Structures are given as C-alpha cells and as structure tokens.
Amino acid sequence: MKKLLPIVAVTLLSATAACSGQSTPATVKPGTYRAVLKTKGGDLPFGLSIQPTAGDPKTYTVFALNGSERLPMDPAIVQGDSIRIPMALFESELVAKITDNTLRGVWRRRRTAQQYQTLPFEAQQGLSYRFTADTKPASANLTGKWAADFGSKSGKVDTVNAVGVFEQKGNQVTGTFLTPTGDYRYLDGNVVGDSLFLSCFDGSHLFLFKAKHNAATKTLTGGFWAGVSGYESWVARFDPKAELPDPTKLTFLKPGSKTLNVSFPEPNGKLVSLADPRFKNKVTIVQILGSWCPNCMDETNFLSPWYKRNKQRGVEILGLAFERSPEMAESGPKIERMKQRFNIDYPIVLAGTNDKAKASKALPDLNAVVAFPTTIFIDKKGQVRHIHTGFSGPGTGKYYDQYVEEFNQLIEKMLAES
Template identity: 40%
Template sequence: MRYISPVAFLIICIAVIGCGRQPVDLQNGIWRGTFQTDSTIEIPFNFEIYDSAGVKQIAFINGKERLNINEVEVRDDSVFFKTPLYETEIRAQLNNDGLEGIWLRKLPNLTQRMPFKATHESDWRFVKEPKPSSADVSGRWSVIFSKANSNDTTLAIGEFEQDSSMVYGTFLTNYGDYRFLSGELDGDVLRLSAYGGMSPSMFMATVDGNVMTGDLYSGPSSHSTWEAERDPDAELADAYSLTKLKEGYNTLSFEFQDTEGNLVSLDDERYQDKVVVLQFLGSWCPNCMDETAYLSSFYKKYRDRGVEVIALAYERYAEIEKAKKAVSNLIDRFDMTYPVLLTGYTNKQVLESLPAMESFNAFPSTIIINKEGEVHSIHTGFNGPATGQAYVDYITQFEQTINELLNE
C-alpha cells in the first residue's frame, strides 16, 4: 500500500471539496416565476427577495400590491416559501439558472401540485419586449365567464388601467373580486395574472375594438372562457339583495366557541345595546383576507363608540384542532382583536348553523345588527382594494350606515 502523508491527504481533501458543487445564494431583487398547469400553460408572476433584520423575506408583486411573507427557509441549495394562511408552499432547488421545483396546496382530501421555475433579475411578466399596443382597454367592461365543459356562467365587470403596454385591474363579481391583476397588452393580446399565495390565475384575451374574447386559467386544472364588451354603465346585482333571512325572522341566535374554547353568543352582555357586525369568513378565502384587513382597523376605530365585530369562521376542516390552527394563523396575520368563532365546516354548514337564514351565497358576507338586536342589512361579497372606486364607495356606505345606527 502506498503511504500518503497527513499533509498530502489534507491537500487532496481540500482539492476534492473545492471541485465540488459551489453553494448558490438566494439573491435579493426582483424575480420572475412561472407555474405550469396540467395543460402545460405557464402562469407567470413576479416576486422580490429581500432581507429584513438579517432574515430572508419574500413579497409577491401584483400591480400595486406587495404581499409580504416571512416564511422563507433556505437549507443548503433548497428553498421553501410558505403561505400559512392558504396552506400553500413552494419547494425549490437553487441552481445557477435560478429556482426550480414545485408548488403545493394542501386540501383536506388531496394535495394539488404545479411545476415551478424562477429566474433572477427579471422584472418583466409575460413578454420582455411587448409589441406596441393596438388598443386601449382602460375603463369598464361587461364580462361573462363560462366554465369549460359546463353550462355554468358568471357575470362580472372588468375594470382596467393602461399605461403604454402595461395593464392593471381586476374583475368584480356578485361574490367578490379577483384581486390585483397585472400584465400587458402585447399588440392585440391582453394577458393578466396574479399570485398571492392562493391559486395562481391568468387571463388571456384577444382585443378587437370594444370586444374581448379569451381564457381564464386558475390553479392546476381550472379553465373557463370569457367574453367582454366595453360598457361604462355595466352594473352587478345589488349586493344587499342576494342573502336573506327566512320570512318572519329579523334576528339571529347562535352560540359558538372562540379559539380559547369560550362560548360566545349575541345574548352576551358585551353585545347588548351595541351595533354588531357579523363577518362570515374562511381562512382559505382571499376576499375574506381583504375584508379582515379592513375590519381589523375599523374595529379599533369604532369599538369605543359602541360597535362590536364577531367573525364566524367556516373552515375546510371538520377536525376542531386543524380549524383552530388555520384561524389562529389568520388572527396573527391581521392582528384581529375581535372574537373569531369556530362555527362550521365550509359553506355547506352555514344554513345548518344559522337556521334563521334562508340563503347563503358567498364568503365573505357581512350582517349588520342594530342596537335592538335586529338584522339591519346583509351584504354579499366584498369589493377589495383592487376594485378602486368600488372599494371606496363600499367603505363609505358601510361606515355611514354604522354611524346612523349609532345615532339612533
């Protein structure tokens, strides 16, 4: 056997290590990511990696919105982006070209998956150098979404702003909005997308004057077609007319547990002679997050004036501990200082848990109760910040109603 001196052995070891794979850093800056659907359609989005107090953070960028997430973990060449509210996660491997891995969404009975890739220093979304726009899509559009291979249709309103080829906006429906969308008009092709931790979505359409026709892709497999016509007077159904109590009822009665196991009822002394806002939500619901962000600040402003807020949470899990964990994430995220009650399992149990209600159409929904304990109004859906003036109008009307009831 040939003898190797300790010094020579050390030199060989260093050489071997030096020739091995060099560590790759998760670089700060703007990234361009893509998810691939089951039909191989790529849904792009942008995000920023940055440091906060020496810890890596990620912000999903959609138009005017930055959704900051601090659940970033880097282990060697593996990276994990977690969004606890929606129970989604991106698992990827760092390489010299960027990131490559998979997006996961955990549901009670299955786990959805989509391939994921991302490249650094890429602030463009769909097309790096789009062709000059052949139209201007700014303004209000009347829209019909049609579910693929189904007779299901949904009426909507498209609201867009265009700056050269860049386009921002959203779609409003009777049950909520599609939140912040951003993209561009490439010649006569409109492309918009969004990712904020829930299912990624992408809208594509060909623009022909005052008409658009296209496709909507959401998550791994959801596909709809859509048609739009420019209509500055487009309107949706009155959001206060969609959800009602049964005939002969003007009050609600319930008793549910909060996250600490305490029973809460409208008959409690805390709610007597108060204006009470009931918020129907689920931690899985993006529009509910927008409403929660607003109501959290609203409550801090109005609670000393005689207003109480109660959130009725309907989670995806029938198991109480799993539901409690999901709700606790929600409370922490939005610093909720009003009670969140564990009331049921998805929207199928809303009518079972509240027998006085004749119908229930969407999360979120909001009920305002006057100081006498009577239901004053029920609002279906929520126009979030992405809807612009619609959001301002709703908040203005909501707070005007609260002030009127306080002054009765």
C-alpha cells in the first residue's frame, strides 16, 4: 500500500525558505546535475539541466534528462535557500535546499486534496553519468529485442507481455519496454559486469529496472520498481522476433455499433458531441487520454502540431479526458493546463474517471477501454474505421516512426474517400 503523507508534513521544506532569514535568494550553479531519488529499489538516477532564465535572476529553466529526451519542467523558482522545480501538469515537484553545487530535498506528488507521496531527492552539479562513472567495457552486450514477462511466477518467460528494445554502446544502454498499452518511455542506464540498470523520471513516472544477465541462457532476471512502492519481478529472453499482440484488435466496437455516441462537457461547461456541426463530413480522431498519463502526453505532443498543419484539410480531433476526479472543479484546471502546455487547438472534454471499468461504461459502444491512450479513427460518414490501443512514443525509435507513417497513410486514405 502506498504511503501517503499529509500536506503539512511535506511543506516544511519549502517553508524553510520563507523562514530562513536570508535577505537575498541563494544561487543555483548552472549546468548538468546527476539527480537521484531514494526509492525502495535503491537509487533511481536521472539528469537535470538547470540554467538561469534570461532577465529573471530568481527563476531557472529546467529539463529532466533521460536518454535523448530533454523533458521541460515548469520554470523553477528560488526562494531563500531553496529551489522549487514544479511539474504542474502531473501535480508534482522537486523541492530542495541549495548548498554549493548540491541540491537536497524531496520529490513529491499530489494524490488527493490533502495527501502527497514523497521520496528523498538529491542532485550534484557537474556529474553526467547514470548509474556508474566507470567507463570500462561491460561483459555483456544487450542490444536487440527481448521477450519479457513482467510478474512472472515461474521465473521463465511464460507470457510475453512486454518487449524490451535496447541499444548499447560501451556500457551505456538506452531503450524502452513496449507493452500492449504503451511504452515505458525513455529508459537510460548502464551494464555493469553482468547486470543491467535502467531508470526514467518524467515528473510523474519513476521507473527503476535491475536485472542479471545469464549468457548461457540469454536471459535477464530482475526487478522493476515504480513510483513510491510499486514492485514487480520480471524475466526476459533474447528474441529478435519478439512481438506484441496487434494493437488494432484489442479495442473494438460492440456488435451493432457503428460509431461513438458521446456528449461530454469542456472545462467551460460547453457540451461537445460527435453529432455537432464541427465534425460533420470530417475525418475525426477521438483521443482517449488523461492529463496524468505521460504516454498520452507523448501522443498529444504528436497530435497537437499535426492538427495545426492539417485542420484545413477536413480533419478534426476530439479529446476524451478520463481524470482521477469526476468533478469539473478538480479536473477542469488540469485539462486546461494540458491544453496550454501542448498548445492544443481541438476540444478536450471531461469524460469520466481513469478507472478502466468506469471509463468503459462511459463509452458503451466499445468492448472496453483497455489503455490510455486509445485512438479512434472515424470517417466522413461518422463510422468508426480503426481503433489503435496504446501509443508507441518517440522513446521507442523505429516503432514510433512506423506508427506515424501508418497514421498518416490511414488519414490520407480516409480523406480521399467521397
């Protein structure tokens, strides 16, 4: 069970800034930091790039670094002897005391109105390695595809519920795990001897993977820690032909249904329906998402600029947001923050909560809501033509490129229809 702390307990650190008595704020040394979260699985490392904001000595521009990803955090603020690095979209933040080239404090994420999850956090400027500063060659090269079984009871790959895709250079490894509901985003790490270490921090998700490599059996056996208290064992075998179930066959219309019958409110209270004139005779993409979901954000980061380039061609997008709270007063501002962050022009409505069973009831034309995100393609006649469960984000490399190509081909085909 996740340990939840009252808001009073986790605001003490930021309060030290106000009570520190310092007449001028501390200064954060700019550059790259090696950051670490103290989790039950051990240190979870990630990178931070911190630079002063031009013209404002109290704020800093911060990026979380995972592999090739530079994920922008919200503007960081220095108050007294502390820095606060927020990620408002995910209702999380890093708060730390500044001491020379070191930051020490906590990461915290809001779960309910009065409760937060927290983990100790520290970062040191000038360090850029992930798990080890040792650059000597590893004893194993894990480049390639791995058929993985998370939660394996036998210690063997009985069910392929994920596919690991890794690229190793020296002892440095990047890659991700593909699953039927999405991917684990940008993973970054090292191979140390016969052991694999991978991690990711994106403001919401905290992933730590550890595994031992058996050269004789070409297998990896280890553990996966997520968030504050999540844990699963996992095992994987090297398999260049490893594949997941077809993502276009997991979610489908129930017999007798031809389209989605939906009517939900935007944050301003306006009801939006696919029967509205805006969508008539248009190729329409329905995006099932949540502001709390990093995979959904990856998809939104693709769809928002795509829509700007193509909306004059007779296409529309409607976002169905399933949030942690069904109350508009709670979830409406989160939807608006998401729209602002990704500069979204298309409507996003509050469709319900992110419980998959409840989300499925909100969309009775579907067999089930299997994953966030799920993307539904509707033709000019208003009929559902294609449903894609999950999303392979840019951290998956060629799988993302393949999705984008297939997405554009399908849209072109539907636009060409009379």
